[in-house]
Amino acid sequence: MPASAPPPNKRLLSLGVIFLTLYIDLIGFSIIFPLGPDLISHYLRVDGAGGLLGSLLLRSNALAHAFGQDHAFAAVLFGGVVFSLYSFLQFIFAPFWGALSDRHGRHGVLLVSVAGTAAGYLIWALSGSFWIFVLSRVVSGAFAGNLSVVTAAVADVTSREERSRAMGLVGAAFGLGLITGPAIGGISSGLNLLARHPSLARFGVNPYSVPALLALAFCILNLFWIATRFRETLPPEARTRVREARIRNPIREILLLDNPNARRANVVAFVYSTAFVAMESCLTYLAAQRFGYTAFQNTELLCFLGLVSIFTQGYLVRKLLKTINEIPVLKLGLVLSVAGLCGIGFAGQPWVLYASLAVVSMGFGLVNTSTSGLISLYASPSEQGRVLGIFRSLGSLSRAITPLLAGVVFWAFSSKTVFVLGAVMALGALALSARLPRPAK
Secondary structure (H helix, E strand, C coil): CCCCCCCHHHHHHHHHHHHHHHHHHHHHHHCCHHHHHHHHHHHHHHHCCCHHHHHHHHHHHHHHHHCCCCHHHHHHHHHHHHHHHHHHHHHHHHHHHHHHHHHHCHHHHHHHHHHHHHHHHHHHHCCCCHHHHHHHHHHHHHCCCHHHHHHHHHHHHCCHHHHHHHHHHHHHHHHHHHHHHHHHHHHHCCCCHHHHCHHHHHHCCCCCHHHHHHHHHHHHHHHHHHHHHCCCCCCHHHHCCCCCCCCCCHHHHHHCCCCHHHHHHHHHHHHHHHHHHHHHHHHHHHHHHHHCCCHHHHHHHHHHHHHHHHHHHHHHHHHHCCCCCHHHHHHHHHHHHHHHHHHHHCCCCHHHHHHHHHHHHHHHHHHHHHHHHHHHHHCCHHHHHHHHHHHHHHHHHHHHHHHHHHHHHHHHCCHHHHHHHHHHHHHHHHHHHHHCCCCCC
């Protein structure tokens, strides 16, 4: 049996281990999601009166005033900058971790990456001041190479024929983790260790240390799981052909890709990701502004988005790829996304919002699975980590810059403008995809 198609028992076990590795990682990663506004408000109360933080807040207020908005908008804008830092560092470091795993194997690099992420969560748990919290985001972001390494491991243990269907499992794990994590974060945010043990404040314990400690616990669980169950997926002979890993500019790196098809598929994924992130970052603002949705109703809305995504990537796309190849699946996903984004932008009733969101989420599931599969299939076996690292890095870049830009457009113009522009970008991605060839299998 060829090396690219490992024995079925080993493959199924490996995919199950990979799925759980990614799921546990994403629970810890997303625990912080619902805490953003409260965390920013907390640190602004603690450190916002003077110093550099106070100066930055004044600048945010000035920018908010220029857009005719109030102080609350300044806090939202400033919070967006802080939380974009994590995604920006992912953008810088994801290709490094992916390329490093191409040279030294997935198992060891994954252990180092998860251990570094755990250190970031520990710093967060003890971040009594804003700048220690920022340090925790820097550490976590710099070590956030888990997704690119795990995705490369999926490519290692699957044949070319089943590659894209297996990538659907990655998407399903992502969606499931992004439902579970925020739920745990929201529930645990009400547990304040300082209420019963105020003396812990001298160690940096803060009102949001419990969610941080839970994220740390999931990280430690993942370390144990990887150490005991995650077998190496990249054989030594496949590593000898890989050039030495080093940090590069991911934008320059994509231009240097030898394979024009992998390069074009990455561009399609990046343009589409920008459109989807714009929708994702402004969805709850639109629901609150247009329909008066509460925080709980917005949580239900996001859970609905995640559930449809899990169904699409975990089941629907796998069925489609048994009968058609990745190119028509990609184009169908882009068409659905254009329709859904327009539907959200012009939604006048909550049911229209939900129906349009379902269409967008299905489109996202089809696009995400097919693009990751295409990029893996276009790349050679010896550079899976590097090329998929670029793919994940560009996704992080869209998450670093798009929420800020989309927020400015939302507040300065209108909610409708954000979603119409998103539809235009998805349409642009559809045009770019026209030149992608069917991958060889």
